[in-house]
Amino acid sequence: MSEKSEPVSAELYAYLAARTSQEDSFLAKLKLAARAAEIPSIWISPEQAAMMQILLKLKGARDVIEVGTLAGYSAITMARALGPAGRVRTIEFEDRHADFAEKWIADSDVAGRIQVLRGDGRKVLPEIADESADAAFVDADKSGYATYLQHCLRILRPGGLMMVDNAFAFGSVLEKDPEDASVRAIQDFNETMAACDELQSLILPIGDGCWVGVKRDA
């Protein structure tokens, strides 16, 4: 045992990714169709999907809230980890993305277990009941993350799982005075997460860095 952590080099990351459960042919086809439809290829990686599924299964989650549906890749991934009684409510403000996701969700093995809520996360989240979800995943516009966090803390049940993508700000989180507003927003958000007493949390170095936190009991 050692207190010293081994930095995750590109080589080590490729090693772990190659040894993680891979996506199935349905999700591979979804990605091909999304590229053909010119939907941006900014979905989570297979290893992040595996990590999120394992956490949701360990948690025994049934109800998940997501901000940022895109093509439905992460929503389908998460729904598969919840069992037949589970449901994902996923928020998307681009109709083109929501249309694509709804079609692929309807053709998936988790059809009927995912609801796409159309609109801006800032407007849709306030309509969701307190303590009505076991887990939340935020993966949308970075300027909204602090607002989404506040809503998710209200929506999560005690002990609920909070996951937030892009903690490494596309690899630029250590930049000083970045020009990119999204990078600045993530830098600020990371400080908010680190100081958030309502969560026990850490950044897992998977994908672009994924915050994982557990909501403390009141």
Ligand SMILES: C[S@@+](CC[C@H](N)C(=O)[O-])C[C@H]1O[C@@H](n2cnc3c(N)ncnc32)[C@H](O)[C@@H]1O
């Ligand atoms: C990174 S993608 C989500 C990827 C998806 N979670 C996955 O891994 O399969 C971000 C999505 O958030 C959507 N989005 C951006 N700003 C939003 C907002 N204010 N409210 C709702 N959705 C938003 C974008 O249109 C885009 O589809």
